[in-house]
Amino acid sequence: MTKGLKIVTIGGGSSYTPELVEGFIKRYDELPVRELWLVDIPEGEEKLNIVGTLAKRMVEKAGVPIDIHLTLDRRKALKDADFVTTQFRVGLLQARAKDERIPLKYGVIGQETNGPGGLFKGLRTIPVILEIAKDIEELCPNAWLVNFTNPAGMVTEALLRYSNLKKVVGLCNVPIGIKMGVAKALDVDVDRVEVQFAGLNHMVFGLDVFLDGVSVKEQVIEAMGDPKNAMTMKNISGAEWEPDFLKALNVIPCGYHRYYFKTKEMLEHELEASQTEGTRAEVVQKVEKELFELYKDPNLVIKPPQLEKRGGAYYSDAACNLISSIYNDKHDIQPV
Incomplete structure (x- = not known):
């Protein structure tokens, strides 16, 4: 034992x-x-x-x-x-x-x-x-x-x-987030998807994507051009990818690549957000306050879904x- x-x-x-x-x-x-x-x-x-x-x-x-x-x-x-x-x-x-x-x-x-x-x-x-x-x-x-x-x-x-x-x-959690995003975009079970990753945190690329062992990279790149399959993180919002850019890149970028490939748009978005809702840290402070209020509830015995914010x-x-x-x-x- x-x-x-x-x-x-x-x-x-x-x-x-x-x-x-x-x-x-x-x-x-x-x-x-x-x-x-x-x-x-x-x-x-x-x-x-x-x-x-x-x-x-x-x-x-x-x-x-x-x-x-x-x-x-x-x-x-x-x-x-x-x-x-x-x-x-x-x-x-x-x-x-x-x-x-x-x-x-x-x-x-x-x-x-x-x-x-x-x-x-x-x-x-x-x-x-x-x-x-x-x-x-x-x-x-x-x-x-x-x-x-x-x-x-x-x-x-x-x-x-x-x-x-x-x-x-x-x-x-960027790689697993990409894998989940791919599964959602293809509307398949995540266990059927494999992504080959390369790069450094947080600049990881998906070099290839396999569904049941068969490469579906082109299909995924196509799907990523649709804003509803954005595959970004909760903490990164802003510019969408252009379909032509994704095709030319020919690999799957992660949400953080927006800071490099779309610096101007991301900076504008951040400046605007900092004037209105606050920076990401300030937004998170509010989210955390709500989460800890939930966590205090003696009847709560599972991870609350709000944590995904x-x-x-x-x-x-x-x-x-x-x-x-x-x-x-x-x-x-x-x-x-």
Whole structure:
């Protein structure tokens, strides 16, 4: 009998945590999580308690024996962990709002993972994740670190270059979002779709798309020219792709490519939004407020559908699929 897995989530008070908990519940048969430790900092304690209590209700409702632990003591949580996931935001959403507003003031795209804002965020985040890496080295040297913290490309590269950890994987929900979008555009079950990815986070391209093993790239590119199949993220709105441009590109772009291929339109859209509804961070602050009010409801025992208004839809599927693939040595292909 396996002793079960110990998983630690740093940034456990995140509004995304119910996604992750749902992912572990759904896969309990193949991924026997025994303990899930949700870790946060004192500033996030109230959110941690709200999310953690919801997580406990979710596992109880599902009838799976996962022990949920809430703590502000990272070292206590990390001891002997099998997997560590990171999903934190240094400086909270207030810092993200600055990442977005400051560049806009100078007529430059303001975004949390690209351009100057992405660099601000990287410079704040990398020193913190390198400290976490030291704790992992000491307290659970055999654990896998699955990083979801943005800017995921920079953060993961920093870990691979400047920490001694070898089992580090950076993860993002863009590839799984594209795969889901393709399935929807083709009106088929997602299990029948495979996408070949290349590139860096967040600039990943789909080089080819297969339906039941047969390439359907041309058909998908055609479908993407229709605005109803936009395949973008909740956190990226603005310019649509032109069908001729997609055909000339001849690969599937991701939502973030709009910042590069449509810089002028995206900047105009952001400037306008910042004057009306606010920057993305300011919109998210409102969404989060509503989510945490929902999470407090003692009758809520599942992940609420409103969570999909956040930009991280399918994130738990990406993270849990990866963890299960490693744990079960599935020999499948994971876009990381």
